[in-house]
Amino acid sequence: MPRSLLLPFALRALGFVLLLAIGCSKDEPSRGPTPAQASSIVSAAKPSSSAAPDSSAAKPAKPSGRDGNDPLFHPENATLTAPDKFRVEFVTTKGNFIIEVTRAWSPHGADRFFNLVKLGFYDGVRFHRAIDDFMVQFGIHPEPAVNGAWYNAFFPDDPVIESNRRSYVTFAHAGKNSRTTQIFISYVDKQRRLDKDGFSPFGKIVEGMNVVDSLYKGYGELGPKGKGPNASRVQREGQAYLDAEFPKLDAIKQARVL
16 A cells, blocks of 8 residues: 555544444443343343343442441342242332242242342332333342442352243343342243343242333433433432432332232
8 A cells, every 4th residue: 555545544444443442432221131230230222122131330339328237238148048939019109019939940030039128128229221012120229338239249140941021020130140139020022032141030920010011111211212211320329310310210119028
C-alpha cells in the first residue's frame, strides 16, 4: 500500500476499535442471566421471549443500616436443606400467589430459595423486570447493604430437569455457577432457549397465576424499546431509586413458607 494511504487507513482502523470498545462498555441490566451477581439483574436484552433473564450488575455500596449481626448480612450461614416439597406464599400489592417447590428438580436452587424466604429476604422486593410474553423477574433487595452482602454469594448450578414453561419458577444467572438471589416466573411455554442455557426451574405457581399475570409491565426493558429500571442502580440505590423513578412497580409485602 502506498505510504500516502497508510495514515488515513490506520486512523480509520483506530476509530473502529474505539467504537467497539465504547459499545461493549454499556451496563447490562440483569443478573437476572455476567456474573457479578448470582442472578445478573436484567441484561440489556430486547423485550422478547428470546431475551435471557440476567443476573449481574455493579456491586452496590454498603451503607450502614442494619446491625452487622443481622442474618441477612451473612449468606454463608444460609445452609438449611429444603424439604423435598414445600410451598411459599407471596403476599403482593396485586394479591397473593403460591409457589410449590420440588427439590428434586433443582436441589441447590430449592435450598437457596428456602433459605432466602426463611430470612425474609424477599419482603419488600419489587418486581423490577416484567415483560409481556416472556417473564417477570425479582430478587434485588430494597436495601443496598443487603445486596452488597449477597453480591458474591454464588451457589452451584443444577442440571435442567424440568423445562421453563408458563408458571415455572427459576433462578436467573449470568453464566456458570453465578446464581444468587434473583428469580423469574415464565409467562409462556416453549422457553427452550432458557433450558439450553442452563436455567433450571425449581418450582411452579400452583395458585394465583392470574396475580402474576397482572403485575405491572408498563416500564418494560431498559433501552430504546423500554424505560425499565437500570439493574445496577437498583442494586446500588435500592428502594429510593425505584420509589423516585418507577413508582408503579408492584412489590412483595411478605413471603413465607406455608
